[in-house]
Amino acid sequence: MSSRWEVVIGMEVHVQPRTRSKMFCGCAIGELGDAPNTHVCEVCLGLPGVLPVPNKAAVEACLKTALALGCEIPRHTKFDRKNYMYPDLPKGYQISQYDLPMSINGRLDVGGRQVRIRRVHLEEDTGKLVHAGDKLHKAWESYVDLNRAGVPLMEIVSEPDLRSADDARDYAMELRTLLRTIGASEADMEKGQMRAEPNISIRRQGSEELGVKTELKNINSFRALHRAILFEVERQREVLEAGGKVEQETRGWSEAEQRTFPQRSKEQAEDYRYFPEPDIPPLELDRDWIEMIRGALPEMPSVRRERLIRTHGLPASDVAVIGADRELADLLEGAVATGAPAKQVANWIVGEVAPTGKLPSAQNLAELVTLVGDGTITRDQGREVLLESVETGRTPAEIAAEHGFRQMSDETELRVLAQAVIDANPKAVADYRSGKTQVIGVLIRDLRARARQANPKLANEVLLKLLG
Amino acid sequence: MTGDDLTRLTVKDALSLLRLGSVSAADLVTAHVQRIERLDPHVKAFLRFTPELWERQAAEADRLIRQGESRPLLGIPIAVKDVLCVTGVETTAGSQILKGFKPPYTATAVQRLFEAGALMLGVTNCDEFAMGSSTENSSYFPTRNPWDLTRVPGGSSGGSAAAVAAGEAMLALGTDTGGSIRQPAALCGVVGMKPTYGRVSRYGLIAFASSLDQIGPFARCVDDAAITLSLMSGLDPLDATSADRAPMEVLNNFNAGVRGMRLGVPREYYDVKGIEPGVKTAIDAALATFRMQGAEIIDVSLPHTDYGLAAYYIIAPAECSSNLARFDGVKYGLSEVDAPNITDQYLETRRKGFGGEVRRRVMLGTYALSTGYYDAYYLKAQKVRTLIKRDFDAAFKNCDAIVSATSPTVAFPLGAKTKEPLSMYLCDVLTLGGNLAGLPGISVPCGTSGDLPVGLQVLAPQWGENVALRVARAYEEASGVTAQVAGVV
Numbered sequence: 011m012s013s014r015w016e017v018v019i020g021m022e023v024h025v026q027p028r029t030r031s032k033m034f035c036g037c038a039i040g041e042l043g044d045a046p047n048t049h050v051c052e053v054c055l056g057l058p059g060v061l062p063v064p065n066k067a068a069v070e071a072c073l074k075t076a077l078a079l080g081c082e083i084p085r086h087t088k089f090d091r092k093n094y095m096y097p098d099l100p101k102g103y104q105i106s107q108y109d110l111p112m113s114i115n116g117r118l119d120v121g122g123r124q125v126r127i128r129r130v131h132l133e134e135d136t137g138k139l140v141h142a143g144d145k146l147h148k149a150w151e152s153y154v155d156l157n158r159a160g161v162p163l164m165e166i167v168s169e170p171d172l173r174s175a176d177d178a179r180d181y182a183m184e185l186r187t188l189l190r191t192i193g194a195s196e197a198d199m200e201k202g203q204m205r206a207e208p209n210i211s212i213r214r215q216g217s218e219e220l221g222v223k224t225e226l227k228n229i230n231s232f233r234a235l236h237r238a239i240l241f242e243v244e245r246q247r248e249v250l251e252a253g254g255k256v257e258q259e260t261r262g263w264s265e266a267e268q269r270t271f272p273q274r275s276k277e278q279a280e281d282y283r284y285f286p287e288p289d290i291p292p293l294e295l296d297r298d299w300i301e302m303i304r305g306a307l308p309e310m311p312s313v314r315r316e317r318l319i320r321t322h323g324l325p326a327s328d329v330a331v332i333g334a335d336r337e338l339a340d341l342l343e344g345a346v347a348t349g350a351p352a353k354q355v356a357n358w359i360v361g362e363v364a365p366t367g368k369l370p371s372a373q374n375l376a377e378l379v380t381l382v383g384d385g386t387i388t389r390d391q392g393r394e395v396l397l398e399s400v401e402t403g404r405t406p407a408e409i410a411a412e413h414g415f416r417q418m419s420d421e422t423e424l425r426v427l428a429q430a431v432i433d434a435n436p437k438a439v440a441d442y443r444s445g446k447t448q449v450i451g452v453l454i455r456d457l458r459a460r461a462r463q464a465n466p467k468l469a470n471e472v473l474l475k476l477l478g
Numbered sequence: 479m480t481g482d483d484l485t486r487l488t489v490k491d492a493l494s495l496l497r498l499g500s501v502s503a504a505d506l507v508t509a510h511v512q513r514i515e516r517l518d519p520h521v522k523a524f525l526r527f528t529p530e531l532w533e534r535q536a537a538e539a540d541r542l543i544r545q546g547e548s549r550p551l552l553g554i555p556i557a558v559k560d561v562l563c564v565t566g567v568e569t570t571a572g573s574q575i576l577k578g579f580k581p582p583y584t585a586t587a588v589q590r591l592f593e594a595g596a597l598m599l600g601v602t603n604c605d606e607f608a609m610g611s612s613t614e615n616s617s618y619f620p621t622r623n624p625w626d627l628t629r630v631p632g633g634s635s636g637g638s639a640a641a642v643a644a645g646e647a648m649l650a651l652g653t654d655t656g657g658s659i660r661q662p663a664a665l666c667g668v669v670g671m672k673p674t675y676g677r678v679s680r681y682g683l684i685a686f687a688s689s690l691d692q693i694g695p696f697a698r699c700v701d702d703a704a705i706t707l708s709l710m711s712g713l714d715p716l717d718a719t720s721a722d723r724a725p726m727e728v729l730n731n732f733n734a735g736v737r738g739m740r741l742g743v744p745r746e747y748y749d750v751k752g753i754e755p756g757v758k759t760a761i762d763a764a765l766a767t768f769r770m771q772g773a774e775i776i777d778v779s780l781p782h783t784d785y786g787l788a789a790y791y792i793i794a795p796a797e798c799s800s801n802l803a804r805f806d807g808v809k810y811g812l813s814e815v816d817a818p819n820i821t822d823q824y825l826e827t828r829r830k831g832f833g834g835e836v837r838r839r840v841m842l843g844t845y846a847l848s849t850g851y852y853d854a855y856y857l858k859a860q861k862v863r864t865l866i867k868r869d870f871d872a873a874f875k876n877c878d879a880i881v882s883a884t885s886p887t888v889a890f891p892l893g894a895k896t897k898e899p900l901s902m903y904l905c906d907v908l909t910l911g912g913n914l915a916g917l918p919g920i921s922v923p924c925g926t927s928g929d930l931p932v933g934l935q936v937l938a939p940q941w942g943e944n945v946a947l948r949v950a951r952a953y954e955e956a957s958g959v960t961a962q963v964a965g966v967v
């Protein structure tokens with residue numbers, strides 16, 4: 011990428027708030043893969059004469075998100091109709107918010123940088139078309155699945171403050187962390203609970219004017235987001251450097267071909283004929299309710315990360331993992347509160363807990379860290395104890411005692427063990443003694459296989475001493 | 479008492495006969511069905527009948543009556559406009575596009591009348607999607623005015639008005655978006671009431687213009703309309719625009735008479751363009767009656783009346799263009815599935831399924847909402863709507879209720895206004911202000927002009943149904959003018 015170009019990215023992120031029912035009816039939110047049209051009723055099917063009634067839980071999740079992003083909540087907000095006809099849109103319009111969104115003017119701290127949030131509003135999802143046949147234009151039959159129709163979505167729109175694919179990915183990941191921290195959404199991209207649509211343009215370095223942008227769709231992972239932006243920036247650069255013009259358009263991302271492709275040009279863009287939704291009165295949100303939601307917000311991830319570094323002296327690399335998940339951070343602070351050393355607790359969380367996603371209680375993790383830390387059991391034994399503790403909920407001390415786990419630290423015992431290893435591996439010993447010191451690995455592995463409870467540090471010392 | 483006598487009763491009288499055991503609900507149904515069989519081939523008020531419902535409901539009503547149970551409409555036969563959904567009953571909004579559509583739900587207003595013991599006779603004709611003032615826009619056939627079969631019954635709820643006027647139903651439900659209850663009530667000589675916007679749930683009402691539509695009753699006297707309205711009223715969790723108001727408040731003090739009340743006569747309504755002399759004479763007589771009853775008649779002004787029609791014909795089509803987008807042939811109703819692609823399927827389904835007036839309004843509304851025109855049309859119309867509301871607010875500072883003719887004319891001959899849409903639109907000039915402002919209004923019979931009924935409209939402030947009913951009832955009582963059942967010859 012030539013340094014003469016500056017990348018400008020704004021993000022539109024759709025997030026499915028955590029609710030039991032749909033945005034405007036009582037239908038349950040289905041799971042991916044449920045039989046088609048099993049979570050539908052007269053309202054989300056758009057039958058004649060039925061009316062939408064807003065879901066309070068969705069409004070609350072949206073407010074929570076907006077407040078966590080530091081947005082203002084205007085006094086007046088309303089729903090609007092976005093009119094267009096498509097078979098996956100049962101009413102012929104989508105209920106969304108146009109000129110008076112639920113919230114405006116927020117910001118998200120991404121690695122110490124403030125990304126401005128333009129607005130967070132609520133709307134409803136559409137259904138899904140399933141085409142029989144390999145390509146849309148060759149499809150001989152198309153089916154409509156309306157399980158998703160009417161599922162609530164929050165649309166979070168940023169200002170064009172992002173400057174690279176890395177920025178955009180970090181922003182999306184930070185947003186996910188925030189949403190999970192405040193409990194507003196699971197924000198799982200693979201499950202379609204979070205969809206990111208970057209608006210990308212490039213301009214000459216130093217230029218104040220924005221370039222022509224393209225909007226990317228069908229991105230369903232952070233990796234795809236990153237790659238799609240890299241591809242699109244490169245494509246735009248090539249177009250511009252060849253003297254061409256970037257078309258304002260919507261482009262899709264093909265995961266299979268790892269490229270973006272044109273979907274809809276500005277000329278084909280529809281006139282959505284927005285107007286206020288007459289079936290839903292404007293919302294006058296209760297200010298006390300808003301303050302209650304604000305008061306109940308947990309510590310924001312960026313603030314917490316800073317505090318973890320400051321109060322516990324943890325390295326940024328540990329905090330990047332632990333601070334990305336409220337439960338992990340709670341676990342760390344819980345374990346540290348019972349007296350376990352922060353760095354060791356962090357090591358266990360980063361190395362053992364985070365990869366499995368299975369969390370022990372803070373009390374049990376603290377006990378485990380102490381057992382390993384004071385040499386009562388080995389680290390290997392500790393791993394087994396941790397797994398069992400997570401599964402059964404029993405304390406590490408109980409489990410270790412039951413298995414007879416203890417650390418072999420007695421030098422006499424260790425010497426007997428080391429001698430057995432030397433006797434059993436004459437060739438390796440000979441090699442070692444002739445200078446091929448790398449074979450020490452074979453001997454150490456054999457020693458560990460014979461006695462997992464051996465204190466690794468002491469046992470290695472004894473072995474080396476015997477080998478001379 | 480003959481069968482025909484049973485079809486001339488008011489609800490109040492029918493209920494006492496039922497309670498006394500001198501007639502059964504089944505007798506009432508039979509009397510109405512016989513009259514329908516005799517007259518409706520001429521009047522054509524009904525689109526379809528619901529024997530499976532009335533048989534079950536009448537049997538249930540008679541069982542409850544025998545057990546001594548009393549409900550406010552127990553055993554009363556009603557008719558329902560073709561825009562109100564009833565579970566399992568074909569409901570088509572007078573349109574071909576919904577032919578065969580049987581909703582799996584019942585409109586809240588209808589459901590509440592069923593719970594009050596009403597029996598459903600059938601579905602009444604109306605202008606397609608309630609767009610019209612003569613019922614000639616029905617895609618099935620026009621309904622005739624029972625007082626003169628060569629004339630229209632008004633519209634859009636012409637079938638419901640005609641059914642009550644012809645003795646084919648004791649009560650009927652209609653909907654009023656710009657006058658669609660009050661105007662046909664006036665032209666057919668019955669009582670018709672449009673409540674305050676939000677008083678009655680719109681759930682199950684196939685929408686024409688969501689911010690204007692309200693459901694209301696047709697009846698043969700003010701008392702019957704009042705009771706029926708109170709039974710339909712009240713908060714409905716299925717309609718976010720329904721208000722949490724006590725249903726019984728519509729009856730507060732409504733029989734107190736007009737002595738000491740101030741009744742406003744808007745000069746813009748009194749001298750409205752095209753008002754027939756005979757209508758004016760009938761209204762003058764009504765004003766004299768009010769004075770004699772001790773009411774004060776005062777002049778008021780609704781200065782933006784002239785702009786009301788224009789604003790209405792932007793707002794209503796704008797909302798309808800969106801409300802009718804769901805009729806796309808994908809999910810229910812008419813579907814031209816043989817079209818080569820989805821766009822053609824939409825176009826062909828809608829071209830075949832919608833009549834001329836519906837297409838005209840969908841196009842008007844689409845245009846008014848389009849980028850570049852929105853500010854000049856839709857937004858401007860909303861501003862006019864606000865001004866019209868303020869007109870009423872200002873007028874109600876000086877009076878308790880507003881009285882005027884309901885329609886500038888009596889029933890006109892079939893075909894008289896079908897060539898020129900604007901002349902048809904002018905039928906609503908005295909009623910649509912009430913819809914734009916969301917106010918309650920009632921039309922009561924107020925004599926005749928050339929043997930055709932004239933209607934008196936009473937408009938009241940928001941949530942002031944009881945005031946409108948009080949004025950209407952006082953007039954009915956003092957004038958002795960009551961709804962008659964047409965002979966139909």
